[in-house]
Amino acid sequence: MTNSKIKPLSVVFLVFKYVMLAGAALIALIPVCVCVLTAFKTTEEYNTTSVLELPKSFLNFENFKVAFQQANMLKGFLNTAIVLVVVLTVSVFIGAMLAYVLNRFKFKGNAVIQNLFMFAALIPGIATQVTVYQIMFSLGLINRLYGYMIVLMGTDIISIYIFLQFFENLPVSLDESAIVDGCTYFGVFFKILFPLLKPAIVTSLVLKGVGVYNEYYMSNLYLQSSELKTISTALYKFTGPYGNQYNYICAGVLITIIPILILFLIFQKQVYGGMAAGAVKG
Amino acid sequence: MQKTRKPFMQWLKSRKGQKCILIFTFMFVPLLLLFVFTYLPFFKMIEFSFYKMKYIGPKTFVGLDNYIDVFRRSECFKSLQVSIYYMGGAVVQLALALFFATLMVFKTKGAAFFKGAMFFPYLICGIAVGFIFKFFYARGFVLDSILQAFGMNPENIPMWLQDRSINNISLAATSVWRYTGQNMILFLGAMMSVDSELYEAASLDGANKWHQFRYIILPSIKSIVVLNLILSISGSLSAFEPPYVITNGTMGTGTYFVIMNRLAHESQKVGLACAMAIVLLGIIVLCTVAQKLFFKYAFDDGTSDESRAAVRKRKKAEKAARKAMRGGSAS
Numbered sequence: 001m002t003n004s005k006i007k008p009l010s011v012v013f014l015v016f017k018y019v020m021l022a023g024a025a026l027i028a029l030i031p032v033c034v035c036v037l038t039a040f041k042t043t044e045e046y047n048t049t050s051v052l053e054l055p056k057s058f059l060n061f062e063n064f065k066v067a068f069q070q071a072n073m074l075k076g077f078l079n080t081a082i083v084l085v086v087v088l089t090v091s092v093f094i095g096a097m098l099a100y101v102l103n104r105f106k107f108k109g110n111a112v113i114q115n116l117f118m119f120a121a122l123i124p125g126i127a128t129q130v131t132v133y134q135i136m137f138s139l140g141l142i143n144r145l146y147g148y149m150i151v152l153m154g155t156d157i158i159s160i161y162i163f164l165q166f167f168e169n170l171p172v173s174l175d176e177s178a179i180v181d182g183c184t185y186f187g188v189f190f191k192i193l194f195p196l197l198k199p200a201i202v203t204s205l206v207l208k209g210v211g212v213y214n215e216y217y218m219s220n221l222y223l224q225s226s227e228l229k230t231i232s233t234a235l236y237k238f239t240g241p242y243g244n245q246y247n248y249i250c251a252g253v254l255i256t257i258i259p260i261l262i263l264f265l266i267f268q269k270q271v272y273g274g275m276a277a278g279a280v281k282g
Numbered sequence: 283m284q285k286t287r288k289p290f291m292q293w294l295k296s297r298k299g300q301k302c303i304l305i306f307t308f309m310f311v312p313l314l315l316l317f318v319f320t321y322l323p324f325f326k327m328i329e330f331s332f333y334k335m336k337y338i339g340p341k342t343f344v345g346l347d348n349y350i351d352v353f354r355r356s357e358c359f360k361s362l363q364v365s366i367y368y369m370g371g372a373v374v375q376l377a378l379a380l381f382f383a384t385l386m387v388f389k390t391k392g393a394a395f396f397k398g399a400m401f402f403p404y405l406i407c408g409i410a411v412g413f414i415f416k417f418f419y420a421r422g423f424v425l426d427s428i429l430q431a432f433g434m435n436p437e438n439i440p441m442w443l444q445d446r447s448i449n450n451i452s453l454a455a456t457s458v459w460r461y462t463g464q465n466m467i468l469f470l471g472a473m474m475s476v477d478s479e480l481y482e483a484a485s486l487d488g489a490n491k492w493h494q495f496r497y498i499i500l501p502s503i504k505s506i507v508v509l510n511l512i513l514s515i516s517g518s519l520s521a522f523e524p525p526y527v528i529t530n531g532t533m534g535t536g537t538y539f540v541i542m543n544r545l546a547h548e549s550q551k552v553g554l555a556c557a558m559a560i561v562l563l564g565i566i567v568l569c570t571v572a573q574k575l576f577f578k579y580a581f582d583d584g585t586s587d588e589s590r591a592a593v594r595k596r597k598k599a600e601k602a603a604r605k606a607m608r609g610g611s612a613s
Contacts, residue, residue, distance in 0.1 A: 127559035154319030214407035276471025
């Protein structure tokens with residue numbers, strides 16, 4: 001009885017819901033879709049047709065070729081890939097190891113160190129670059145790929161947070177029983193706890209990975225030589241010579257989006273899970 | 283380090299020795315990095331903010347002049363006002379994210395597609411987002427064409443990026459576009475952590491969708507919403523990429539960071555830039571303290587059901603009652 005009463009209302013609600021969701025999806029996708037249309041247009045087509053018109057052919061990869069070569073994107077991808085692999089690996093280990101020590105051992109200064117990291121998280125990254133630049137300069141780390149990687153690891157506080165939180169939920173009895181069995185502290189960490197950290201590692205990889213792939217400011221500041229461009233700085237090159245040639249620019253934009261889109265489609269579940277887990281740090 | 287006469291190797295093998303080595307080796311690298319790339323620059327920044335200096339060359343001590351300049355120079359102060367647009371954007375973004383997360387928490391067909399489509403902008407790098415929207419807003423291009431297709435007169439369409447009354451809104455909208463989906467995923471994650479049986483029980487009891495939202499969903503995500511609201515304040519103050527790529531900070535769109543970046547790396551007013559950074563940090567610390575206090579006051583750290591405000595009210599009432607009693611007995 002009550003069911004039949006509710007029905008008309010819930011139909012209205014359903015219609016409203018799907019209209020809203022479709023609208024939101026449309027707004028989220030239109031700017032990118034228009035880029036796709038434009039990226040396949042020849043310069044002549046681009047100059048004569050409206051941006052909303054379909055290109056003559058979706059097989060015209062000329063713009064992609066030009067963009068790829070002009071911005072030296074191959075080099076950019078290569079550099080970004082190296083940076084990603086090294087920074088993510090090191091960050092995971094550093095974060096996990098530090099969190100292990102801070103969570104499991106009581107020693108003088110433990111609380112102080114935790115607070116130091118906490119406060120560091122408040123300092124906005126771009127703000128300190130004025131003086132970080134000087135330090136990088138005096139250490140001879142400017143225009144060195146490893147210099148850039150070191151800065152990225154050094155400003156990494158998110159993953160430490162994530163690991164700290166995760167350790168809270170791993171029972172100490174695990175460590176204790178392993179130690180009773182004659183395991184060393186190193187063994188406890190590498191053999192027993194580290195494998196259990198998998199969910200935290202995924203979270204940290206997702207958050208950090210997106211951050212590093214999209215990082216622009218420091219890459220621009222510390223990697224000035226054209227051989228060392230990462231993918232985001234390579235893309236920025238389009239501001240100059242191509243000014244208003246958006247068919248090339250859109251092709252360049254899409255080239256940078258495609259790899260991360262593919263990864264996202266494969267790892268969707270992990271990405272959402274990682275996002276949600278990273279948010280609880282408050 | 284070690285006071286006993288025990289041979290060093292033996293100490294090394296003992297539990298205690300192992301522990302010390304482990305603590306040292308595991309913490310050495312992260313602490314070194316933290317010191318070199320966060321605290322050293324931070325203290326240097328404080329030092330530099332009292333000098334008039336360039337990257338290379340002599341520096342002269344000027345006291346608080348740089349700090350006074352931050353508030354006096356029209357470009358710096360105006361850039362703080364520009365942040366208000368981004369804060370407005372952040373509020374809109376949180377509201378939208380909350381709205382869509384609420385819609386999606388109930389069973390939805392095609393949820394994966396909607397989630398993916400809305401989340402996707404977050405994955406695009408800031409520079410690419412900049413280009414996409416430069417193209418989107420350019421005169422006669424995407425947005426104009428869409429509006430015309432809906433029958434809007436081209437003469438009535440404003441210049442999205444040049445018109446000073448509207449360009450900051452256009453730019454803040456790109457941030458909303460980029461982050462709404464991500465916020466939605468966060469909220470959705472928190473909402474999903476609520477036991478689904480609760481919803482069923484509620485709807486059996488005849489609770490409508492609004493009641494479910496008000497009494498089940500909202501309490502479960504209260505803290506994450508407040509947290510994001512406060513994070514978005516520091517986020518709005520540090521907005522950088524949209525104006526940097528799309529307008530290069532011209533036409534009154536320079537945010538605090540864009541201006542700071544320009545002062546530091548183009549005109550090399552390092553001292554002034556450092557003072558700006560310190561002022562920003564001060565604002566962020568204030569916001570964070572306010573957040574902590576607010577959490578303590580409103581939720582009592584989440585440890586008890588009774589909020590601090592409620593506790594205070596009750597105690598006040600008790601005190602008044604006691605006073606009245608004592609007063610009564612004395613007279």
